[in-house]
Amino acid sequence: MNKQHQRITSLVICSILLLLQPFHVHPHTVCIIGSGIGGASVAHFLRRYSDPKTIGQIRIFERNGVVGGRMATVTIAGETFEAGGSILHPKNYHALNYTKYLNLQASKPKHADDSLSLGIWDGHKFVYKTLNSKSNLPIIRRLVSFANSIIMLLRYGVFSLFRMSSFVEVAVNKFLRYYEVFESRPVFESVEGMLKWAGLYNLTRRTLGEELVEVGLSPLLIQELVTIITRINYGQSVNISGLAGAVSLAGSGGGLWAVEGGNWQMAAGLINRSDVVLHLHEEIESVSYLGDVYELNSTEGKSYNCQVAVVATPLDELNILFNPGISIPPRKLQHTHATFVRGLLNPAYFGLDEISDIPELVGTIESVDLPFTSISILKQHEKDMTYKIFSRKPMADALLDDIFSLRVETIKINWAAYPHYHAPETYAPFILDGKHLYYFNAFENAASTMETSAVSAENIARLILLRLSGQVDYSSPNLQSFSNDSAENHSEL
Numbered sequence: 001m002n003k004q005h006q007r008i009t010s011l012v013i014c015s016i017l018l019l020l021q022p023f024h025v026h027p028h029t030v031c032i033i034g035s036g037i038g039g040a041s042v043a044h045f046l047r048r049y050s051d052p053k054t055i056g057q058i059r060i061f062e063r064n065g066v067v068g069g070r071m072a073t074v075t076i077a078g079e080t081f082e083a084g085g086s087i088l089h090p091k092n093y094h095a096l097n098y099t100k101y102l103n104l105q106a107s108k109p110k111h112a113d114d115s116l117s118l119g120i121w122d123g124h125k126f127v128y129k130t131l132n133s134k135s136n137l138p139i140i141r142r143l144v145s146f147a148n149s150i151i152m153l154l155r156y157g158v159f160s161l162f163r164m165s166s167f168v169e170v171a172v173n174k175f176l177r178y179y180e181v182f183e184s185r186p187v188f189e190s191v192e193g194m195l196k197w198a199g200l201y202n203l204t205r206r207t208l209g210e211e212l213v214e215v216g217l218s219p220l221l222i223q224e225l226v227t228i229i230t231r232i233n234y235g236q237s238v239n240i241s242g243l244a245g246a247v248s249l250a251g252s253g254g255g256l257w258a259v260e261g262g263n264w265q266m267a268a269g270l271i272n273r274s275d276v277v278l279h280l281h282e283e284i285e286s287v288s289y290l291g292d293v294y295e296l297n298s299t300e301g302k303s304y305n306c307q308v309a310v311v312a313t314p315l316d317e318l319n320i321l322f323n324p325g326i327s328i329p330p331r332k333l334q335h336t337h338a339t340f341v342r343g344l345l346n347p348a349y350f351g352l353d354e355i356s357d358i359p360e361l362v363g364t365i366e367s368v369d370l371p372f373t374s375i376s377i378l379k380q381h382e383k384d385m386t387y388k389i390f391s392r393k394p395m396a397d398a399l400l401d402d403i404f405s406l407r408v409e410t411i412k413i414n415w416a417a418y419p420h421y422h423a424p425e426t427y428a429p430f431i432l433d434g435k436h437l438y439y440f441n442a443f444e445n446a447a448s449t450m451e452t453s454a455v456s457a458e459n460i461a462r463l464i465l466l467r468l469s470g471q472v473d474y475s476s477p478n479l480q481s482f483s484n485d486s487a488e489n490h491s492e493l
């Protein structure tokens, strides 16, 4: 065989070997629809848990001109406040890790202050009202806070309050299993499986009201304190599932925090540091499976091919065309109208003489007649205040003029905020087509928070990598973390 012959033969052998290479040795391209905390977290964890040979390009599509989705700020009278997802729990470990990893600062927003005076409004009167300390002296504030605890214990009962906090603590401790060490934690291909493993599934079979009656809470505590919390956090009554309720109650405890300057920075920072091609102002209109890739078509008239497609937004109010079609259980989203007002409340609306008699946080009981679910002070200025009002329906200007004696500026946002919760809950699949089309917002039926989004996203990233590697044993996955940066699991766990 002469030299030229030998070269041709080796070229042919090389080509055949290349053709025989299994598909997965080529880096996979991933397309993510949505740049909220979920989409950003999927990109982050895919990078963290894989090497460049496995995951190549990651594209994130966002129909808006900014990232963050339901984490967004609003600027009113020159000051910026959280407009959507605002409060984080002290045990939201992914959010804590993100904050540290991205060199962001945690802050304590005014409306997360446990010493805020609270009133429960029934439409005619305050059925419950804590004392408001107008003093700046710490000793006086402590005394008032002590007096408020006594008032609360007397109204709702020591045992009832204790049982409520135990109920929340048990659920939070179960949720902490999702931070267990990477190597021993299973990967989940269904929401049901994920909830069952942590012992949380049964909480989604009954309503919060039913769960709390069973653990022995007094009807008054459920009707008043518990109800105002579920109304503030999910715009819904105690008929939400026990799990969504426990999450909601956990979000009213102590130690709550937010990211200084806006929680949206978590999504922005994760996207920045995950080597992502970000397509802002590009809405995905259709997702078609072409045999080995998904073709995504956008409103810009462009097409993108990816081996993996992740839907990181609730599908309930969207018109994305899937080909072949997908099937998910019907789900309604709860709309929450967030109205921001710089001005002053009118004490007469509440039957009071002085503005200082109006509690800093006004919650409401469940009643169809009530036009708002809560009003809270976001900031006290020299002469007026910034307030946030939550309501199920838009706040008409005429109504606002009744509630406020002064309105300098008003901003209204209509959020398709979270699922309308039921019990028993049903869940969409994480894998929409049995192949590589994933839906991480299926987990929102369990609870919708920034942290639950991150937890679900971490599972989706692991599920993608496990399935790309052809592993079938989800209970003891063989995955490893490739990152040596500082976003580690919390040291306590």
Ligand SMILES: Cc1cc2nc3c(=O)[nH]c(=O)nc-3n(C[C@H](O)[C@H](O)[C@H](O)COP(=O)(O)OP(=O)(O)OC[C@H]3O[C@@H](n4cnc5c(N)ncnc54)[C@H](O)[C@@H]3O)c2cc1C
Residues within 6 Å of the ligand: 033, 034, 035, 036, 037, 038, 039, 061, 062, 063, 064, 067, 068, 069, 070, 071, 083, 084, 085, 086, 087, 088, 282, 283, 284, 285, 312, 313, 314, 318, 320, 336, 338, 415, 416, 417, 418, 441, 448, 449, 450, 451, 453
């Ligand atoms: C008023 C309000 C208060 C809340 N309060 C809290 C709180 O205090 N604490 C807490 O933890 N959580 C809170 N939440 C819930 C929390 O904000 C959400 O659970 C979380 O931010 C959801 O993140 P996500 O990434 O799943 O979805 P999203 O943030 O909704 O992100 C989805 C993104 O996808 C984009 N998108 C949609 N369709 C397309 C398309 N076809 N093409 C391209 N892009 C598309 C959207 O524009 C959006 O940016 C609150 C939510 C609201 C609305």
